Amino acid sequence: MASRGGIMVTGTNGADFEHREKIAIQYQLSALNKSRLKYCVFFHHVLFIVMVAKLSADILDKLDIFILEIEELQIPTPLWWEYIWCLSLLLSFLALAAIKRNNITNLRRYMYGIVFLGFGPLLYCLVYYCGDVWRYLTKDEDEDISEMDIELWQGYPYGLLWYAFIFLASQVHFFQLYFCTSLLKAWRARGALRKAD
Template identity: 85%
Template sequence: MASRGIMVTGTNGADFEHREKIAIQYQLSALNKSRLKYCVFFHHILFLVMLAKLSADILDKLDIFILEIEELQIPQPLWWEYIWCLSLIFSFLGLAAIKRNNVKQLKHYIYGIGVLGFGPLLYCVLYYCTDVWRYLSRDEDEDDSSEVEIELWQGYPYGLLWYAFVLLASQVHFFQLYFSFNLLKAWRARGALRKAE
C-alpha cells in the first residue's frame, strides 16, 4: 500500500514475458473438468426424467397406488430403460476420477458410459424405428385406421417422444466422452512431462 503513489521505472506492465505461465495441459485439465461436471449434472437431470417415467412401474411393483400417476396411463417400461438408469452409477465414478486425477477410474467411466449409456439408447432407436417411420411417412389424407399401428401416449407418438429423449441423452453422453478423452490427453501429457524431468 505504501508504494501506491510511487511507480518504479520499467514496471509499466510490459515485463510480463518473464513471469510464470500455467502449462497448457493444466489449463486444459481445469477446463475439461469443469465441462465434464456440467455434463454429469445434465446426466442427472435426464435420470430424473427417466425416473419420473419409471415411477408408475416402480410404484406398481411396490404395491403403492397413487391415482394421479395411474391416470396418466404411462406405458410399461422396457428393460433398456432400467439399464440406462444404471449409467448414473458411472457418473459418480467420473466425478471421483476428476477429483483425484485418476486415469484408471476415468477409463472405467468412459467404458461405463459407452456400454450403459449409449448401448440402451441404440437399442431404443432400433426398437422404435418402425413406429417413427410409420408416423413420419403417413399421409394426412389417409383414414385414421392406419394410426392404430402407431403407439400413442397422451396423443403424441410414443416412439418420437423416445427419439427426443435419445437425442438429448446421446448429446450429453457424447460430450461426456469428449471431455473425458481430453482429460486423459491432458493427464498423460502431464505424466510425460514428469517422467522427462
C-alpha cells in the same frame, strides 16, 4: 519491482510480469474440461430424473403403492433398456472421483461404462422404435394417427418421444466422452512433462 512513484528496477517498465504469470496449457485444459465434465454429469442427472418420472408408475406398481394421479396418466409399461440406462447414473460418481484425483484408470472405466450402459440401451431404443417413427413420418396427410399401428401416449407418437430423449441423452453422453478424452490427453501430457524433469 515497479510501484507507483517508488523505485523501479532499471531495464524494465513493469510489464515483464506476463512471462511469469503463465500457467501450462495442460493444467488450463484439465481445469476447463473438469468443469465441463461436471456440467455433463449434472445434465445426466437431470435426464435420470426424467427417466425415473417415466418409470415411477411401474416402480409404484411393484411396491404395491397406488397413486391415482399417476395411474391416470396411463404411462406405458417400461422396457428393460430403460432400467439399464438408469444404471449409467452410478458411473457419474466414478467420474467425479476420477477428476478429483486425476485418476486415469477410473476415468477410462467411466468411459467404457458410458459406452455400454449409456449408448448401448439408447441404441436398442433407436432400433426398437424405428418402425413406429418411420410409419409416423411417412404417413399421408389425411391419415389419422389413431388408426395407424403406432403406439401413442397422450395423443403423441411414443417412439417419437423416445427419439427426443435419445437425442438429448446421446448428446450428453457424447460430450462426456469428449471431455474425458480431453482430460486424458491433458493428464498424459502432464505426466510426460514430469518424466522429462
